[in-house]
Amino acid sequence: MNDNPCLLFMSSLDDPDEWTRALHEAWPEIEVRVWPDVGNADDIDFALVWKPEPGALRRFRNLRLIVNLGAGADAIAADSTLPENVPIARLADTGQAEMMSGFVLLCVLQYHREVQRLEVAKRARRWDYVHPKAHADTRVGLMGLGYLGVHAANVLTDMGFRVSGWSRTPKVLPQVETFAGLKELSRFLANINILVAMLPATSETYHILDREVFYALPRGAKFINVGRGSTVDESALLQALLGGQISAATLDVFETEPLPPEHPFWLMDQVTITPHIASVAVPETAARQIVANCRRLLSDESPEFVIDRARGY
Template identity: 40%
Template sequence: MILVHTPNPKEVSAYLELFRAALPERHFTSLEQAELADVRHLVAWGLPDGLLARLPRLESLFALGAGVDKLLSRPDLPPGLPVYRLLDGGMAAQMTEYIRYGVLGYQRNMDIYRRQQAAGQWRMLAPRLPADVSVGILGLGEIGAAAARALVHDGYRVSGWSRSPKHLHHVHSLHGESGLDKLLETSDVVACVLPSTPQTRGLLNGEKLSLMRPGAMLINAGRGDLLDQDALLALLGNGHIRCAQLDVFAEEPLPASHPLWRHPAVAVTPHIAAITLRQQAVEQIAAGLRRLAEGGEAEGRVERAQGY
């Protein structure tokens, strides 16, 4: 038996329909209808407290998302339970669009023009070509690598940073502490798609943000706890960082009183840079369930020590 759960009953019904069509030979059910003692696999997002303890035969947990930091921090998560995350689920294309939007806006000075509009100013700025703009991607997993390749295709000069060395065609790949510093120092736009892990939390603190090239842009579509928001506001205030496009925050929803909402150099979006697409997510998870049934291993298994 395979239990599918999200906090939204309509979403559960939609997922059940797709899973039953993808794997008609398997038994998919909802929390309300499940015999919990018979559940072998769990597909979920947003687990209710106490549920895991009521699943004595559970063999695997598939997360309906790429980020699993909240799931891994649960005290009731069995230590030996295999956890699988989405490697894409339709998110790579969306994230690429989100980053492309920010980079193109920076290249064409749209953030400056919006501020000029608010001030009633009519002033043309010198144009720049994509080749005049260097973009640094923090995180070169499936999603970050897809964005880096797309930006190379668009004609930008692209660098990428990851924990371990990566090799992407026409992408200047960096790693380690010195590699991070170099990327920050040499990029006109820094786009972060890193997950939240013990190693990345607080990574973009005041010291690191101060290394960014004067007049650069920051895009954060990874996790909110990577970024020191107060340090960012200070560097925006003194003009060191020109603008920011932020999709994730330390507290979500972003409190209505937070100054990021009203800062003229900040574009705020409500955690929509890359949303799980049901059909693509079902296809990946269904393939993983088939592999497990055949005695193999599913893609996307989480290394708990690394946090992803």
């Protein structure tokens, strides 16, 4: 057996050298092995993974914690091949949260300051003066008040926007009017100027953003999705955009990714498309949280940020 704690890194999308440096800086004693060069499988204590191959982690008999390398936990929560007795933790990375909140703020400011209208005027060589509004004149609604959603709410309130938040279960946040459950959803939507979806992908959130939701918003509302593509009924959104009920949308996630070239969203001037880039894990900050969770297990403490596999987040 290995004397030092040993972590297996398994991701085809992330730089293993960058993560290894960050993990060693946070915990010099830890040994990091990169899939598929695992060495003695019995040495592995922890696994930092993104969409591991089905069944790949069952060979590690001494595995104590699986850390999901990303905010979305739906894929790993649905993986029935993972060891049943090993907890799965999600990231609660300050760097990732700052990146997400910055992206949300960028999108909100573009709509609040009517940048799209100014771009149209520029193409027409028309001086179109738009008198600036105070941030407090715009109400932003956040659907999803998890770790990233709460961080975004705090950033928006600090900037002076009026913020409402909706979540599955009741939450209390300073300076945020909160709503919970399906019974309060329509009341939440009634006065939102810009709706930001930050929901996880679960059976309960599948197509929760449907025609009824879009038409419960004030006419001309803007929509931003940085959560999961499966939460949106894209045909309902398309019709709401074509009819002017939703005047503009910024979409970072889709039901099918990459978004197929024949999809009508590509041709719509009122739709901004970004390729699932709103936020990623930042090794320098995430490594500290990962190490802290690993140390908790070695001290016989329960890990934090554990995913409920049944709920999918």
